[in-house]
Amino acid sequence: xxxxxxxxxxxxxxxxxxxxxxxxxxxxxxxxxxxxxxxxxxxxxxxxxxxxxxxxxxxxxxxxxxxxxxxxxxxxxxxxxxxxxxxxxxxxxxxxxxxxxxxxxxxxxxxxxxxxxxxxxxxxxxxxxxxxxxxxxxxxxxxxxxxxxxxxxxxxxxxxxxxxxxxxxxxxxxxxxxxxxxxxxxxxxxxxxxxxxxxxxxxxxxxxxxxxxxxxxxxxxxxxxxxxxxxxxxxxxxxxxxxxxxxxxxxxxxxx
Numbered sequence: 001x002x003x004x005x006x007x008x009x010x011x012x013x014x015x016x017x018x019x020x021x022x023x024x025x026x027x028x029x030x031x032x033x034x035x036x037x038x039x040x041x042x043x044x045x046x047x048x049x050x051x052x053x054x055x056x057x058x059x060x061x062x063x064x065x066x067x068x069x070x071x072x073x074x075x076x077x078x079x080x081x082x083x084x085x086x087x088x089x090x091x092x093x094x095x096x097x098x099x100x101x102x103x104x105x106x107x108x109x110x111x112x113x114x115x116x117x118x119x120x121x122x123x124x125x126x127x128x129x130x131x132x133x134x135x136x137x138x139x140x141x142x143x144x145x146x147x148x149x150x151x152x153x154x155x156x157x158x159x160x161x162x163x164x165x166x167x168x169x170x171x172x173x174x175x176x177x178x179x180x181x182x183x184x185x186x187x188x189x190x191x192x193x194x195x196x197x198x199x200x201x202x203x204x205x206x207x208x209x210x211x212x213x214x215x216x217x218x219x220x221x222x223x224x225x226x227x228x229x230x231x232x233x234x235x236x237x238x239x240x241x242x243x244x245x246x247x248x249x250x251x252x253x254x255x256x
Contacts (some may be wrong), residue, residue: 003066015240053163071167075182078152090180092134133158137165143192
């Protein structure tokens with residue numbers, strides 16, 4: 001059994017649609033998706049941040065007893081020479097907590113790339129389908145380009161997200177192997193629109209309302225939002241392709 005844990009359905013919507021996954025179980029804000037076509041795969045949508053990531057991972061283990069957990073989602077870039085849609089497997093996980101002015105202390109988790117490749121069962125065409133990178137999990141949304149660059153340099157990471165460290169930590173505590181896969185959404189030089197951090201929840205109507213409100217006072221940002229929608233599509237497709245490969249490879253190895 002393989003369990004995929006993500007913050008938002010939007011990140012995995014292409015994969016869910018392709019596999020005909022449907023909501024099979026709800027527990028508070030957490031949703032579990034199952035598919036008749038892929039009975040050995042469950043997808044858990046937990047929400048943003050540490051607490052949600054830990055709760056979704058805990059539920060994944062209790063309900064499905066997976067042999068592998070994949071933390072999957074989007075990430076921001078923290079170093080240059082990375083493009084939207086690039087796929088990364090995290091071999092170094094770093095976490096920081098508290099307000100931004102205290103972002104000096106960190107907790108680091110490392111995993112040997114060879115061990116990760118073993119868990120992937122050879123998924124991905126060796127360096128073409130993905131790259132290894134360090135990822136920093138932060139407690140709040142980071143939209144500023146200069147802040148992303150500072151985080152990358154200070155903590156020696158290439159990616160920034162809000163969940164993968166905590167999924168990995170929880171899975172390890174429950175004795176389940178875990179890998180973290182991230183598709184690049186916004187490269188380090190991209191400054192995200194300020195309102196994006198306020199609308200990362202699953203209520204589409206609320207997000208749409210905030211977007212309209214934001215555009216009414218910032219009409220010049222319309223091209224940037226259109227560009228962001230295109231970036232989301234690219235990152236979503238890349239992530240779906242990689243997850244499809246992981247599942248296909250593992251299923252082929254499981255077939256006698």
